Amino acid sequence: MSIPSFAIGIAGGTGAGKTTVARNVADTVGEPVTRIPLDNYYEELSHLEYEQRADVNYDHPDAFEWELLREHLESLLLGQSVEMPQYDFEIHNRTDERITVEPSDVIVLEGIFALFDKTIREMLDLRVYVMTDADVRILRRIERDVVERGRDLEGVIEQYLETVKPMHEQFVAPTRKQADVIIPEGANRMAVDLLIDKIDAEREDEGRSSAGRERSVDSPTLE
Ligand SMILES: Nc1ncnc2c1ncn2[C@@H]1O[C@H](COP(=O)(O)OP(=O)(O)O)[C@@H](O)[C@H]1O
Numbered sequence: 001m002s003i004p005s006f007a008i009g010i011a012g013g014t015g016a017g018k019t020t021v022a023r024n025v026a027d028t029v030g031e032p033v034t035r036i037p038l039d040n041y042y043e044e045l046s047h048l049e050y051e052q053r054a055d056v057n058y059d060h061p062d063a064f065e066w067e068l069l070r071e072h073l074e075s076l077l078l079g080q081s082v083e084m085p086q087y088d089f090e091i092h093n094r095t096d097e098r099i100t101v102e103p104s105d106v107i108v109l110e111g112i113f114a115l116f117d118k119t120i121r122e123m124l125d126l127r128v129y130v131m132t133d134a135d136v137r138i139l140r141r142i143e144r145d146v147v148e149r150g151r152d153l154e155g156v157i158e159q160y161l162e163t164v165k166p167m168h169e170q171f172v173a174p175t176r177k178q179a180d181v182i183i184p185e186g187a188n189r190m191a192v193d194l195l196i197d198k199i200d201a202e203r204e205d206e207g208r209s210s211a212g213r214e215r216s217v218d219s220p221t222l223e
């Protein structure tokens, strides 16, 4: 495999379609892809009771263990495997399990804050923001949280109004300015094909890696 790997960050609001785009890229790229779901880097909260964990603001940047994510992304880019934490949304906490994640030529970091941290942004070769209207996102989220994350309708609506929406406006939406590419509505076939073309072109271009890695990001930090 080539070192450093080619790294893509996929950000966007909850329900925008980030995971779907990441899956589509992984399925289409034609070689193994290492996926890093940002959710796995929510802080360990075992010191709190379930009720306390349910009240945490999971849409604030402070909810994440950034240092661990930076370390893991760097290791994977350098061809080293990592022991990745796993997250369980039903209990609002990490599980006891860690999974060995192997590096590969293409690494996809995906999550609401994938473009938030300046150090992480500078490690990425391609920065993508999935932009989907808020009404579509909340409808998708209600369905997903009730079906897959063990929530009830009232809880999803309350959380959305109290934290998800204001934090999105304050912290997540501004990161679209850090993106190289904005994809409307998520699973957009044409956009995914263009991403694949870009990955292929970059990977064929010998010498890309170091040039890309050294590229400076001169836009202001969001931190
Ligand atoms: N372009 C799309 N059209 C219709 N449904 C979509 C699209 N993209 C994603 N979805 C659906 O919306 C829900 C949330 O998508 P997901 O990719 O998990 O969003 P995110 O990771 O941004 O929270 C999933 O049920 C997914 O199947």
Ligand SMILES: O=c1ccn([C@@H]2O[C@H](COP(=O)(O)O)[C@@H](O)[C@H]2O)c(=O)[nH]1
Binding pocket: 013, 014, 015, 018, 039, 042, 058, 059, 088, 089, 091, 092, 093, 111, 112, 164
């Ligand atoms: O324990 C938790 C942790 C996170 N959340 C919510 O998850 C979304 C981020 O995931 P997406 O797949 O991008 O939607 C975030 O908006 C948190 O509010 C949670 O509800 N509980």
